[in-house]
């Protein structure tokens with residue numbers, strides 16, 4: 001593991017003034033936060049609310065549609081009718097032992113690409129730019145891949161190769177993919193199951209409460225209890241802000257305002 005400067009100093013070295021100097025600035029390095037949380041806890045809904053409240057911020061949503069329709073990369077020569085290789089999300093739920101390694105490789109790559117996206121023109125003109133990511137390369141490993149290994153859907157050799165690849169890629173990309181903090185949307189597994197049923201994504205029909213309980217425990221161990229062994233210094237020290245989203249805030253403007261106020265206050269502490 002390469003030694004890293006504390007994030008504030010790295011931001012300063014990269015040309016932007018860290019907030020501890022108390023000055024807003026335009027176009028400097030952005031604050032980069034990931035929204036984490038269980039399946040159907042409300043991450044996409046929350047990201048939409050952030051987008052509405054802070055239209056100048058840049059949002060990277062989780063590329064679920066890409067996992068539902070895997071296609072060859074567009075950088076190669078393309079015909080107008082791109083070939084569809086299948087619904088990997090459905091495949092991993094139907095046959096987890098066969099498809100978990102493939103899924104984690106693909107999801108990790110898509111998260112890596114999202115975290116490498118440059119700042120948009122709009123964000124470059126913004127005072128105190130903020131980039132929001134729906135999940136991260138870290139939840140890929142410390143929530144999903146870890147859980148699939150513990151369930152026996154990733155073999156020892158697959159888990160070893162995945163971790164080796166993950167560590168290598170994250171070290172290679174270093175600061176370019178660094179995050180300054182995490183917003184953990186927390187709700188009971190029962191509440192998540194209720195919302196999952198309400199959303200009605202066909203691939204998720206067979207998900208049982210037990211799976212959401214396992215993922216809930218993985219989130220708590222990583223982000224709250226900090227008992228998950230992590231392999232990146234900057235991750236160990238990254239601030240985590242826990243937001244209780246058990247309440248139905250979708251139709252409650254006061255609750256929405258309070259949540260947005262908390263996010264702004266969290267960013268001020270970074």
Ligand SMILES: Nc1ncnc2c1ncn2[C@@H]1O[C@H](COP(=O)(O)OP(=O)(O)O)[C@@H](O)[C@H]1O
Nearest residue numbers: 039040041042043044045195199247248249250
């Ligand atoms: N706070 C909330 N209160 C009530 N319903 C919610 C809330 N957040 C999300 N939902 C609903 O729950 C379902 C899952 O939300 P979604 O944002 O897609 O979750 P995620 O992105 O975490 O998987 C959607 O039908 C959404 O409308």
Ligand SMILES: Nc1nc2c(ncn2[C@H]2C[C@H](O)[C@@H](COP(=O)(O)O)O2)c(=O)[nH]1
Nearest residue numbers: 038039040062064092103107140144204
């Ligand atoms: N096996 C994995 N499944 C994953 C991963 N990331 C997301 N998912 C699944 C969970 C949901 O069914 C769907 C979208 O997630 P939301 O929580 O946004 O609804 O994709 C993963 O890394 N591995």
